Amino acid sequence: MSQPDFPTRIAYTEACTILQRVAAERRMPTQRLALSRAHGHVLAEDVVATLAIPSFDNAAMDGFALGHADLSASGETLLRLRGEQFAGGPLASAVSQGECVRITTGAVLPDGADTVVMKENTRIEGESVRVLQAPKPGQHVRRAGEDVRPGDALLHAGDVLTPSRIALAASQGLPELQVARRPTVAVFATGDELVEPGIPLGHGQIYNSNREQLMGLLRADGMEPVAWPTLPDDPARVESALRHAGEAFDLILTCGGVSAGEKDHLPELLQRRGKVHFWKTRMKPGMPALFADGGTLGPALFLCLPGNPVSVLATYLALARPLLDGLQGRAPRPAWRARLASPWHKAHERLEFLRGRLSPGDDGALMVEPNPADGSHRMRAAADSDALIVLDEGTREYPAGTAVTILAY
Numbered sequence: 532m533s534q535p536d537f538p539t540r541i542a543y544t545e546a547c548t549i550l551q552r553v554a555a556e557r558r559m560p561t562q563r564l565a566l567s568r569a570h571g572h573v574l575a576e577d578v579v580a581t582l583a584i585p586s587f588d589n590a591a592m593d594g595f596a597l598g599h600a601d602l603s604a605s606g607e608t609l610l611r612l613r614g615e616q617f618a619g620g621p622l623a624s625a626v627s628q629g630e631c632v633r634i635t636t637g638a639v640l641p642d643g644a645d646t647v648v649m650k651e652n653t654r655i656e657g658e659s660v661r662v663l664q665a666p667k668p669g670q671h672v673r674r675a676g677e678d679v680r681p682g683d684a685l686l687h688a689g690d691v692l693t694p695s696r697i698a699l700a701a702s703q704g705l706p707e708l709q710v711a712r713r714p715t716v717a718v719f720a721t722g723d724e725l726v727e728p729g730i731p732l733g734h735g736q737i738y739n740s741n742r743e744q745l746m747g748l749l750r751a752d753g754m755e756p757v758a759w760p761t762l763p764d765d766p767a768r769v770e771s772a773l774r775h776a777g778e779a780f781d782l783i784l785t786c787g788g789v790s791a792g793e794k795d796h797l798p799e800l801l802q803r804r805g806k807v808h809f810w811k812t813r814m815k816p817g818m819p820a821l822f823a824d825g826g827t828l829g830p831a832l833f834l835c836l837p838g839n840p841v842s843v844l845a846t847y848l849a850l851a852r853p854l855l856d857g858l859q860g861r862a863p864r865p866a867w868r869a870r871l872a873s874p875w876h877k878a879h880e881r882l883e884f885l886r887g888r889l890s891p892g893d894d895g896a897l898m899v900e901p902n903p904a905d906g907s908h909r910m911r912a913a914a915d916s917d918a919l920i921v922l923d924e925g926t927r928e929y930p931a932g933t934a935v936t937i938l939a940y
């Protein structure tokens with residue numbers, strides 16, 4: 532075979548660099564979404580405050596608004612009840628000397644008042660209120676602007692819209708936000724041996740595990756993927772289906788049929804009709820993954836994952852997720868770390884994504900227990916685990932207690 536005109540057997544970091552570059556060139560268009568639909572989207576604008584929050588001095592407790600100077604330094608104080616101020620209610624009259632106003636949490640602090648005494652520390656006596664326990668000056672008052680001032684940078688392009696961030700945008704009165712449109716994703720399993728769960732197995736057949744695994748991983752990342760019928764190992768059928776999907780989706784994720792076997796048709800197809808960005812990364816599992824532009828198959832990007840279910844998990848988390856993040860302009864995720872609960876000997880030089888179970892150690896800090904069943908077909912080990920442990924290229928010996936990067940799933 533002639534020398535390939537694309538990078539092959541590359542380092543994982545190089546694969547990430549290529550994914551980031553292509554994602555930046557293919558950044559998704561943005562759209563305005565109502566807050567009610569924005570959850571989980573990546574923000575495509577900076578949000579700067581125009582409103583102070585709180586926008587007025589208000590009560591932090593249910594009780595009575597008063598002037599602190601009126602309170603006796605040594606004992607109880609009797610104040611005349613002047614009126615009431617409820618949250619959102621009509622404005623009460625000002626508090627004069629020796630007076631107080633009944634107030635609820637969030638209600639505007641009446642003029643003349645500077646402190647709130649909580650209801651529990653008072654007793655009603657006819658038209659008056661006895662303050663049994665004096666609050667500190669200014670206590671239980673939330674000052675205008677103490678949380679947010681106009682001009683403050685509140686949210687940044689690249690932030691994922693969590694419920695708290697959406698709540699913050701709502702507090703500024705914003706009904707909509709500019710977000711990255713989510714990539715549309717088509718999912719293909721390939722292989723003559725695959726049968727859907729619920730159908731009896733024939734000789735040499737296995738159930739399709741990857742479809743629902745990939746669909747679940749994508750949905751957990753906020754995508755609304757479409758599963759296509761499983762592709763047989765037939766080059767013409769594969770080409771025809773991928774051409775249809777390649778015209779209609781932003782990203783095609785396939786699994787299986789991407790190594791060097793007689794029935795692995797995807798590398799030939801994407802070299803002939805697409806533009807391959809890389810094929811084969813020095814990682815375990817997941818070495819054969821291929822990334823390409825669709826070319827004459829259509830405008831979609833193609834990320835072809837290997838067939839073994841654990842390879843699908845690893846390549847989704849290590850390659851597909853960074854690609855989806857990049858397409859949406861998402862800010863980099865933090866690289867979380869945990870300590871190895873047991874030592875590990877890596878039998879090879881490649882970067883490895885080993886399965887492991889997270890748990891709190893004796894001091895509560897995060898620990899990860901490597902699962903010794905490290906074959907890429909060992910689905911049970913993946914199901915018994917909740918993170919991939921990233922074991923760097925080169926290093927082979929990992930004593931217990933080593934801090935390692937983890938990808939939780």
Ligand code: AMP
Pocket residue numbers: 720721722724725737738739740741742786787788789790792837838839840
């Ligand atoms: P391949 O890369 O197509 O040679 O597949 C590698 C291994 O993964 C083979 O043992 C396949 O039977 C298995 N495999 C491929 N696709 C799936 C799938 N969707 N579900 C479960 N196993 C699969």
Ligand code: MG
Pocket residue numbers: 721722723787788794838
């Ligand atoms: Mg196959």
